[in-house]
Amino acid sequence: MLLAGLLKRAIRVGTLDVIASDGTRHRFGDGGKPALALKFHDQKAENSVFFNPWMAAGEAYMDGRLTVEEGDLADLFDIVYINMNNFGTHPLQGVIDVVRKIGRRLMQINPAPRSRQNVAHHYDLSRRVFELFLDPSMQYSCAYYLRPDMSLAEAQAAKLRHLAAKLLLKPGQRVLDIGSGWGGLGIHLAEAADVEVLGVTLSTEQLAVARERAAAKGLDGRVKFELMDYRALNGSFDRIISVGMFEHVGVNHYPAFFEKVEELLDPQGVALLHSIGRADGAGYTNPWIRKYIFPGGYSPAVSEVVPVIEKTNLWITDIEILRGHYAETLKAWRQNFNNNRAEIEALTDARFCRMWEFYLVGSEISFRHRINVNFQIQMALDTGAVPATRDYITAYEAETPLTFQTAPAAGKEAAD
Incomplete structure (x- = not known):
């Protein structure tokens, strides 16, 4: 699973189980709370979340291609925010930061x-x-x-x-x-x-x-x-x-x-x-x-x-x-x-x-x-x-x- 490397580095507190689209189950974190399990229903959703997590996770959830199987949505956000600083290790973080900097003012032009x-x-x-x-x-x-x-x-x-x-x-x-x-x-x-x-x-x-x-x-x-x-x-x-x-x-x-x-x-x-x-x-x-x-x-x-x-x-x-x-x-x-x-x-x-x-x-x-x-x-x-x-x-x-x-x-x- 392409996401495995990113999640292994990022999720250090709490327990996140991810059921990949091929049915394999992967565990990340220290085994503590919060704890939840997510399921990807297709590989495209998995790959999209890896390349653009802050956009694609919400889209996959909206479309029913990413579901919470154990725990609830609040647990998902909890574990993300608890480990937020670790997501800076994303391999594409440099590109993400450049796009954000360019887009910050362009996206807020509101005539x-x-x-x-x-x-x-x-x-x-x-x-x-x-x-x-x-x-x-x-x-x-x-x-x-x-x-x-x-x-x-x-x-x-x-x-x-x-x-x-x-x-x-x-x-x-x-x-x-x-x-x-x-x-x-x-x-x-x-x-x-x-x-x-x-x-x-x-x-x-x-x-x-x-x-x-x-x-x-x-x-x-x-x-x-x-x-x-x-x-x-x-x-x-x-x-x-x-x-x-x-x-x-x-x-x-x-x-x-x-x-x-x-x-x-x-x-x-x-x-x-x-x-x-x-x-x-x-x-x-x-x-x-x-x-x-x-x-x-x-x-x-x-x-x-x-x-x-x-x-x-x-x-x-x-x-x-x-x-x-x-x-x-x-x-x-x-x-x-x-x-x-x-x-x-x-x-x-x-x-x-x-x-x-x-x-x-x-x-x-x-x-x-x-x-x-x-x-x-x-x-x-x-x-x-x-x-x-x-x-x-x-x-x-x-x-x-x-x-x-x-x-x-x-x-x-x-x-x-």
């Missing part, structure tokens, strides 16, 4: 038309798919687990409250939500502080749901959603927030993003950015994730973002690193996805379900192994716009109960 196409690839799936694994407020970003026993709905409500606390909202203010998703954040802010909200998205499916939800709550006069690229915005806003959108901007466009925030923000305004981040410095998007899940996407290290902000007139007034919260969020999504897998498969197909299982499990385990974190960066043009200590956040959360949103009424019927 407006390409951004729209990239967003449609992921977010314009049937809304019913997302309803079946997200919480009722349809938050598709890291929740905020104040307690380990919190439900997903509680943790997402806590996240919305935490964001509102950092925005220091006052009645009558104008709020811009860049990448407004299915509208849950904009609706929450409008109800929390009697503010006006403009949400912009590049997803037609998200736009339709967000508008329906605002209308159902009688908020369509104060909460508006538009299909618009952030670069086309004009005007002035007292508060600007972006949650889970920055991962789609691309490193080439970070200066333009923060220059636009600076241009749109009122002199006494506050801006807040929430994003997935890399814990180990600048790097590369996994090629399988880039091709099948988030084209053009990249999760930056804080060290890549802060220098860009420093070149504008924006002050960084607060940075918070959320550790472990997204792992629990992804676990809850994965459980919901599996509990509703039959309905999701009926809406899509079995290959799609295996693809999303690979995505959800792989993402969860990456957060558990400290590959990724989430960060929130608060900014202002005037340092006096934000209190000198963080006590205001704690005070707001102590006096503000969690509020919960119901699932969109149009849901299943609109997806049929």
Whole structure:
């Protein structure tokens, strides 16, 4: 088996049994945990994983040509991440590194038309798919687990409250939500502080749901959603927030993003950015994730973002690193996805379900192994716009109960 040499060098902790396409069984590792067995169903899959493991393993799993026979998919990602440093011994590593270096910026060139196409690839799936694994407020970003026993709905409500606390909202203010998703954040802010909200998205499916939800709550006069690229915005806003959108901007466009925030923000305004981040410095998007899940996407290290902000007139007034919260969020999504897998498969197909299982499990385990974190960066043009200590956040959360949103009424019927 061509893979044997690579796996012998790489898998040193845990136990990985590989059943080759000819039926022979090979064992790698020290005999400890985690332990699992994989089966290749054809030799082409074996060879593909050897030459391009970070792409071909996901493709083989999606196609049913690589299956987990003992243990589960989480065990596979566990053993890979535990032994990650050893995969640098791949005989083609020099070639892989050159390709990554060349492709790093090329793959993140995201002008407006390409951004729209990239967003449609992921977010314009049937809304019913997302309803079946997200919480009722349809938050598709890291929740905020104040307690380990919190439900997903509680943790997402806590996240919305935490964001509102950092925005220091006052009645009558104008709020811009860049990448407004299915509208849950904009609706929450409008109800929390009697503010006006403009949400912009590049997803037609998200736009339709967000508008329906605002209308159902009688908020369509104060909460508006538009299909618009952030670069086309004009005007002035007292508060600007972006949650889970920055991962789609691309490193080439970070200066333009923060220059636009600076241009749109009122002199006494506050801006807040929430994003997935890399814990180990600048790097590369996994090629399988880039091709099948988030084209053009990249999760930056804080060290890549802060220098860009420093070149504008924006002050960084607060940075918070959320550790472990997204792992629990992804676990809850994965459980919901599996509990509703039959309905999701009926809406899509079995290959799609295996693809999303690979995505959800792989993402969860990456957060558990400290590959990724989430960060929130608060900014202002005037340092006096934000209190000198963080006590205001704690005070707001102590006096503000969690509020919960119901699932969109149009849901299943609109997806049929």
